[in-house]
Amino acid sequence: MANSLLERDAMVLAGIGKLRTYPLTIRNARGNRLIEEDGREVLDLSGAAGAALLGYGHPAVIDATQRGLTECASASDMFGASESAVALAERLLEIVPEATDHKVWFGHSGSDANDTAMRAITAATGRKRFLSFYGAYHGGVSGSMSVSSHPSQQHSLPRAGLVQIPYANPYRPISGDDAAKSVFDYLDFLFTCGCPPDDIGALFIEPLQSDGGMLVPPPGFLKELTERCRRHGILIVSDEVKVGLGRPGHWHCYQAEEFAPDVVTFGKGLGSGVPISAIVAPCHVMDFQEAFALITTTGNAVSTCVAHAVLDTIENEDLIANAQARGEQIKAGLRDLQERHALIGDVRGRGLAIGFELIRDRETKEPATSEAAKVVLRGYQLGVVFTYVGMFSNVPELTPPLTLSEAEADEAVQLIGQAISDVEQGKVSDEEVAAFAGW
Template sequence: MSDINSSQYIGPEKILQKKQDYIIPCVYHFYNEPMQLVKGEMQYLYDHTGKQYLDCFAGVSVVNCGHCNPEITKAICDQVQTLQHTCTIYLTENIVNLAERLAQITPGRLQKTFFCSSGTEANEGAALLASIYTGKQEFISLRQGLHGRTKLTMSLTGLSLWRTDTNPVGGISFAPNAYCYRCPYGKRHPECDLACANEIEGIIKTATSGQVAAFFAEPIQGNGGIITPPPGYFKRVKEILNKYNILLIIDEVQTGFGRTGKMFAIEHYGVEPDIMTMAKALGNGVPVGAFTSRPEIADTYTRPGASTLGGNPVTSAAALATLDVIAKNNLPARAAELGKYLKRGLTELQKKHPLIGDIRGHGLMLGAELVNPDKSPAAQQLDTILEQMKDRGFLFGKNGPDRNVMAFQPPLVITREDLDNLLNNLADVLAHIA
């Protein structure tokens, strides 16, 4: 129990009432009996009663360095007391230092960056840059991909759950994703010869007018169900795109900054993106997004552009401190090591519980897909597991088109002991799930 005075908080019931009265109802929440979270310390969260929870979702891959990391918090507080905001029409130092740092750590020749406030905005900007550079307006993205909540990025999203717009943007074609567990062709890797990647060429030839600016992809699809392409997938994709002079835009909003065991998940595949987008963990909870590209692409965006809050002194200070913490503690290597440990533990549970149909992912971005004996999605069982694990003090996510995939995306500062506690409690809960 933490030293929290519950009397100073209104509690879950009153929050739910205010939420119903004042929040647009699309803003949903987990759990039938949700708690009020009031405090965070590294890998732990606390509710208004002082109960501690092990956070295995990290605000959906945001607080990679832990909640209220003291080094990042200090950098934010120091900056907010000197210069909080100006806008990019004035010169400040943090923004250019951050852009320089990103040029040093991003793959290949990526060098020039535009800062904004979210992953959605980053993807929107990346699409604009691709059209400016190529002079083309069409896009291809993947089924089960998620790229944002604006009109264009929602139209690029291949998950019906998130496609709220009743009149989506046209000129977007969808390719099959590399969902090996449920291969759309009924094949197995590697005998499949990457049929899902090869299909992209057929889509270019038949479903587009040939004026495709870019192909959008998450290297691991987060909300899509931690869908993890096999080796060689993105190299084959890039070969096809190069043949038709189509840019590759890689969305690292969930996968970036050490999450998968490398600084960026696309590094697992040995491919250089033409444009890369990022957000979430870049600021460890401070709203910052960015898209970065090679100079010859970036330099075509010359008409005036600005993001009022993007890259302001405080968000840039937070991001610089975040990158310092990641480097100093070698968090990508830590994620790789602990991810293997967690995956082994989940695999042992899978041997005892056929409810776990598939385990996939890299590093500390892992998904366990729950299925019935006929391999149909076991979404109801996952809801029960989530609720019971929450009651035991463990939080993780659910995703996939049928919401039947347990998503483990904890702060990268989590410990092996924490993972043991998670696995032991999950074993107890699974033992009582029909």
């Protein structure tokens, strides 16, 4: 008998299977639903970790892909000026209000955008050190991985000279009750005793730390932190790859935190499934040196036409407001569930970037790690897909397409509630989840 798609996948695709948290197959997808090999439809609350910003098969994306191939047809922005790439750069400069004397670089993934930003900043400032957060994820290539520190990346060492600080986590402050103060105290200590701040080129920030646990920092934390860094000439990079571009109920997540970045990086949702990333950064950084990142097919017509379509659709379909409204609806639903299920310790997020932290005891906040894997697997069995994040792998994460409807948001909450009840009643065994190592 021929092998199933999952068996063939396990035989030929490297390094992915173990990360999965359920046996999903994807034959096709439409709207906000994935269609499995056997025709079963599941509601996608992950959106491929936020990449499927407009869901699947959106007419604007299909049309833009076709136009990119037929009308524009440039393979690269490196060998000539093309209208779609230039106009997209102009447009990104417009939607980043801080971009006063800035330029744009295009790449293919959030990973290469953060990586390239690091190289440009090092060259332009002459400073070789970076500041980033424990639990951060900025990408999967050597540079961007080297300023990340999610527990899944223990196989790779941080870059030499990296300075790391805890992310202020209101639910689990590192000491005392004031999550922000404990981080500032630590930063003061580091700047005095650990690393001269004038050696640091940039602070990398996720304005909502996603893989570290969907952490929304306390009000004012990032504003004060960035001001403290700026005093030492440290540039501020806002990584908007996963939680930006309309998802937080603003164009950019840093706007919710009221800090002003020097550099903004985009990826994932900018192409809604088609690879494209971008850096918006000051000219003195971007123009310091030629050829700090040469990747032949950057700025190609398909990617740039699709990114235009994504920006158009966010505006035309009022998706920033929808992200805000659906996000509030889901959080309210999850808070209702929290009253009935002691397993839910915290519900948090901005717009359609939501996490709910699972714990075994409301006093000790012991992370409910295996329970999170079970809830995610049970959700899949019931017809809704999402995964989990967090330093203890105990925070189910929802980053659905911004096109999620009100009815789908209700359906999502209902199925999550059912999954939690089923796990509480022991309907998912340890053996069942053991097949999925997760992360």
